[in-house]
Amino acid sequence: MxxxxxxxxxxxxxxxxxxxxxxxxxxxxxxxxxxxxxxxxxxxxxxxxxxxxxxxxxxxxxxxGSFEQIVLTLPPLVLSVMLVFKIFPNLSRLGNLSMAYLVGAGAAVAIGGAVLGTLITQARASINLFDLSAGGGISRLLDGVFILVGTLSTLLYFSFSAKAQRNAAPQRPVPVRAAAGVGQIFIAITLGSLFAGVFTASLTALIERLGFLLNLVRTMVF
Amino acid sequence: MADILCPMCGKPNPAEAEICWSCQARLKPLQAQQPPDDSVPDWLRDMRAGQEPEEDAPAAEEAAGDADIPDWLARIRQRGQEEGGEPQGQDAESASDMPDWMKDLRAEGQEPAGQSSGDLPAWMKDEAADSSWLNGLREEGPSAPAAPAEGGAENDWLSSLSDWGGDAAPAETPGEPSNAPQAEASQEWGSDLSDWSAAPQQPGQPEAAGSEDWLSALGGGEQEEPPATGAQVFSWDELPEAGHTPGAAMTGQLPDWLGQMANSEAAAGSNPFLGDGEETTPAGEEQQETPAGFGPFSTPPFSDEAPVPELPASDDTPDWLKAFAADLPGGEEPVAGPFPAEDLPEPGEQPQEQPAVMPYENVELPDWLDKAPPAEEKPEQPPALEGGEDLAMAQLPGWLAAMRPVESVVPQNALPAEEDDRVEKSGPLAGLVGALPGESLATRVSKPAAYSARLQVSDRQHQHAALIEEMLGDEARPQAPRGERSHIPERIVRVVIALVLIAALLLPLASNLRSMPLPNLFQPDTVAFQRIVEGLPASAPVLLAVEYEPGLSGEMQLAAAPVVNQLTVRSARLALVSTNPSGPVLAENLLGAAGVRESLLYTNLGFLPGGTAGLQEFASRPRVAMQYGLDGELAWSTEALTGVEEINQFGAVIVLTENAETARAWIEQVQPRLGDVPLLMVVSAQAAPMVQPYIDSGQVQGMVSGMSGGAMYAQITSQGGAWLDYWDAYQFGIFAAIAFILLGGVVQIFSLLFRRPARRKA
CATH class of the missing domain: 4.10.860 (DNA Excision Repair, Uvrb; Chain A)
Structure with a gap:
């Protein structure tokens, strides 16, 4: 029981x-x-x-711990204690140093990882698709073109700069508007895929819970 | 002679000294030595002249003392005394001046009470005689001792008359000067006369048989009303004919005997109320000689309780008066006549004021006081306020005005000339000239300059203000609340969709039909994942990062269970780690759900704090970052982690996450340090699209996404499991979702086609 x-x-x-x-x-x-x-x-x-x-x-x-461990433990201890003062409005300034350390270290790690792990690698990957020597043939090149068009059009869609005109509302240039339209399609597809993924994940979780309840009922009844 | 004290320094000086030897102050005023000034007005000169013969005044008044009292009035007084039971003081000297009928009447009376004037010194007698008329006015009660002066003051007869007409005889207070003005008393003799004539008409008293018609006319022939009690003050206006002087009015109605007496006295120019031989002072002189400070006085009110005076009998008394006297309560003989001929005023003559005598006027003063200037002894008093409008305003003579210190200091042009002539007409300063012009100053204050409070605003500013006002008005104007959309249809739709979806899921779960085909097409990422795991060496250490949340643990367990089963098959040594606090527990649950907890060699490193920074630390120095395991023991000394010093010594790094950000953090922070160690991802279906680029870029070598990925992985590895029980439900749910999406799209299209055009706002 x-x-x-x-x-x-x-x-x-x-x-x-x-x-x-x-x-x-x-x-x-x-x-x-x-x-x-x-x-x-x-x-x-x-x-x-x-x-x-x-x-x-x-x-x-x-x-x-050893003396070295103790010494190395004191800075985080002091910063942790100072961070506690953030909950007191009058003494919250004492926790700024700890927050500065956390934000600075976190930002540095995140930016470094994003640049090295995402921007450069993703850009290089997109460029490598056009490397005909790497093999893959036309399909690889089409994939590269498709990814390139999708990336550029999506980026142009978020470009809202326009030239001012007399007696007319400011409008983006025609090529930009056309590329933005294409990028809107890619964005829609991406969001659709995300929605499908979210729905699928939720549906799977619901199925698992319903199966759990159904198995419980079967266990208790039978 | 005594020394003179200096009024300034108080030092004694010889009597003949004119200047103080000490302070050089003048002891004798210069005014006395000034020659007669022509600028002195006549009235002031007369006043000075009137003060000179003061030494003769007592003798004259003494002679006129008893003679002033008419005989008939004396009898009336005596009769009043007899009926009131009050002794009346009569001195022998005054009695000698009485007429015979008066003496007879007095002899029948009581003995006089009070002090006799014969016992007084000469000046006191005069004073008593002078003040008798005042004492008569101050009679206050029958018990008070009366000391009337028989000296002949003309007001005694008035007092007696008031006693006779009133019920309570006022007692006379000897020696007490009267404050009542004398002039008013002189003017009210006619009032007394009217009262006298009204007395016989009281009810209960028989009308005199011999009364003439004029008396009837005076009485009005009306006997129905008793005489009024209390004060009775008469004026000339109450006489029968208004506008006529009492003398003129009465002359025409007097009887013959009275008219003859009046005519004879009028020819002699004497006062009708004076005795024989007395001369009447001209009215103008008497008014001027009236001492200042003695204003007109009023006769004390007659009292109903005053005793009726006894009228003495006389041969000269007319018949009608005798009969009247016989009808009186205590009278033995009728009175000879109420109005002696000499007492009647002349026709057309106003009653004249008798000259008032100042008390202590005849007292012998010391020499130094006698030599004092008259002006200082009797300073000028302002004229009487009552009736002051008829009096001519006093004007200062030139020599007196020149002595005014104000004018010598203040320039003449300090104030306008018209303000000097201003006469106060009200208040305590009424009658004064040149008083402080407070009212004039108040009215002279100019009005303050009027400054316009209106703003100087241009038209443009007006327009802006109007625009702002309009905007504010729109904000403040209450707007009709919009009809809130009902949430009931939305809830109904949501509940219906949920019920339909749950029914679609429960039906395959409950039926366990497994009607839907299993996946036969496999994603390359899943295949690559399976190949990598399949290619792991036996008992290879594998780092399994459980980074998903409990909410999606159902999906993640379905996707990760085939992978864990294959790792168990491969006898992999697992190191469980998580940057999510719930990760260590979910990792244990995952192994338990897969049924490999006992058969699998693993070490749960537990929670890795610090987020991305912790990941970087763990990637750099895994032994330092995760020194202890979830059980508190040194993790890196366990069998599962034997031989692992760095992160790239693992056979593979598998990340189980439902969050794309967590997957990206592992890719960014850990993957660069893995080297050739494959990084595999088991992600939720919602995170798969975000991780897919990293697979294409080669940063992630394999990926299993969601339940479908797990099913594929199981199909590839020929594994069974719970996913088979849920596959039909999963497929039903996917179809149901597609159906709902399509149905919603159709409804939306129809709603757009049949939407009513929006009403234009009025």
Whole structure:
């Protein structure tokens, strides 16, 4: 019986979420299920962070670590303590240094990764499609052209600069407008694919929950 | 002679000194030494002249003391005293001046009470005589001792007359000067006369048999009303014929005997109320000689309780008066006559004011006081306010005006000339000339300059203001609330779609028909994924990053289960890590759902904090970044991670995520450090389109996306599992979604075709 308790809890929450969302996002059942999930997740995250982050990375080095570990632990400790002051409006300035460190380090890591891992690699990949020596033939070249047109047209679609005209509304040049139209098609296809992916993912999650409830019912009934 | 004290410094000076030896102040005023000034007006000269013969005044008044009282009036007074039971003081000196009938009448009366004038010094007698007429006016009660002066003051007869006419005889207070003005009393003798004539007409008193018609006319022949009690003040206007002087009015109605007496007295120019031998002072002189400060006074009101005076009998008394006296309560003999011929005023002559005598006027003053200038002893008093409109305004003489210190200091042109002539007509300063012109100054204040409060606004500014006002008015104007669209149809549609979709999903799940064909076309990414896993060496360490959220764990487990099963087949050693706090638990759940937890060698590194920075740290130094496992033990010393020092020592890195951003973070931060280690992605269907470019770029070597990708992977690897139970439902759901999308599109097209044109706003 104790093994079935998580199953029953999951079943109840699933029913609450499903029925509650059908009646609306702001109804009591849906909010109740949301609060339960948030509360459970918060408690779980606190315990996880305490045992996974604070204890092995802060407490343990300070208590049983070497001098080098202790010294290396002091800067993050000080920054962490200063970050706590952000919750107090009068003392929030003390946490600015910690926030500056976090934002600076995060931005540097994200920008570096985006440039090196996305921009350059994606640009190079698009360029490589036109490398006839790489093989692939015409189809590869068409893929490259298709990707190029789609990329340029999508970028031109978001170009809203136009030349001012007398006695007329400002309009973009005709080539730009034509390319923007093509880019609008690519954007529509992309959004359609994203929507399909989102719908498919949600549908799969719904199917899994309905199968879970159906299996629970079968288990309890039969 | 005594020394003179200096009025300035108080030092004594000889009597003959004119200048103080100490302060050089003048001891004797220069005014006394000034020669007669021609600029002195006549009235001032007369006033000075009237003050000179003051030494003779007591003698004259003494002589006129008893003679002023007419006989008939004395009898009336005596009778009043007898009936009131009050002794009336009579001094022997005044009694000697009485007529015979008066003496007889007095002899029948009581002994006089009070002090006799014979016991007083000469100046006191005069004072008593002078003040008797005032004492008569101050009689306050029957019990008060009366000390009338028989000296002949003409007002005694008025007092007696008032006593006779009133019920309560006012007591006389000897020696008490009267504050009542004398002039008014002189003018009201006619009032007393009217009252006297009204007295016989009281009810209960028989009318005199011998009364003449004129008395009837005076009485009005009306006996129905008793005499009024209390104060009775008469004026000339109440006499029978208005506009006539009382003398003229009465002369025509007087009886013969009275008319003869009046005519004889008028020819002699004497006061009709004076005794024989007395001369009447001209009216003008008497008014001028009236001392200042003694204004007109009113006769005290007659009292109904005053005793009726006893009229003495006399041979000269007419018959009608005798009969009247016989009818009186205590009278023995009729009174000879109410109006002696000498007491009647002349026809057409106004009653004259008797000269008032200042109290202590005849007292012998010390020498130094006698030599004082008369002007200082009796300063001028403002004229009487009552009736002051008829009096001529006093004007200062030139020599007196020159002595005014104000004019010597203040320039003549300080104030306009017209303000100097202004006479105050009201208030305590009424009658004064040249008073402070407060009212004039108030009216002289000019009106403040009127500044226009209107703004100087141009037409353009007016237009702008109107525009702003219009805009504000539109904002403030309440607008009709728009009809809120009902949410009921939307909810109904949503519930219907949900119910239809749930029914479409439950039907294949419950029936377990598996009617839908399994996927036979496989995506290249999925195939590449399978080949990479298939190509892993046995017991190769594989880093499995569980980065999905619990909400999509159902999808992710369906997509990742075939991969985990194949890894188990390949006896891979798994290292579980997650940058998501819920990742470690979901990773355990994933292994449990796949049924490989016991058979698979793995180490759960747990939660990797720091996001992208943590990923970079983990990619750089995995042992430092994730030193301990989820169980708290050193992770890198476990069997699963044996021989792994760097991240590129793993056989493959598989990322399970439903978020494209998380996939991109792994690609950007970790993939560059992997080298030849393949990076594989098991992503949700919603993140697959975003990860696809990285597959094309070669950064991600394989990808399994969603349930369909898992089904493909299972098909490739010939695996079964839960996905087979859900495949039909998945396909039904996809078809249902397509049907809803198409149905919605058709409804939208029809709604556009049959949409009513929008009504134009009025």
């Amino acid at each position: 104790p093994e079935n308790i998580p199953i029953l809890v999951g079943a109840v929450l699933t029913v609450l979420v499903l029925l509650g969302y059908l009646l609306g996002e702001n109804n009591f059942l849906f909010r109740l299920a949301t609060y339960i999930f948030i509360g459970v997740a918060t408690g779980y995250v606190f315990v996880l962070v305490f045992y996974q982050v604070i204890t092995p990375r802060l407490i343990r080095p300070l208590l049983s």
